């Protein structure tokens with residue numbers, strides 16, 4: 020459940036392409052916000068832990084099984100957009116954030 024009082028307004032949901040992402044700073048932290056083909060919105064850390072580069076928002080959005088994922092543009096590891104878990108290395112994950120759309124505006128809250 021998102022804490023609206025502490026959430027950061029990032030952009031209009033319409034500004035995020037379907038099956039695309041945008042990068043945003045939330046409390047000084049780089050966050051990647053994605054919209055999937057069905058219109059749902061997810062937020063995870065933007066830093067790819069394998070390369071250290073802040074690039075996940077520019078990855079390829081798709082699915083693996085039932086999981087919506089982004090594949091890093093660096094070395095292609097897939098991250099579950101719902102949890103931040105890396106599906107190619109169970110020891111690795113990125114933070115995932117509470118996210119909500121209110122009146123067409125994407126709000127990012129705290130780390131889950």
Ligand code: FES
Nearest residue numbers: 079090091095096
């Ligand atoms: S994006 Fe090229 S293999 Fe996944």
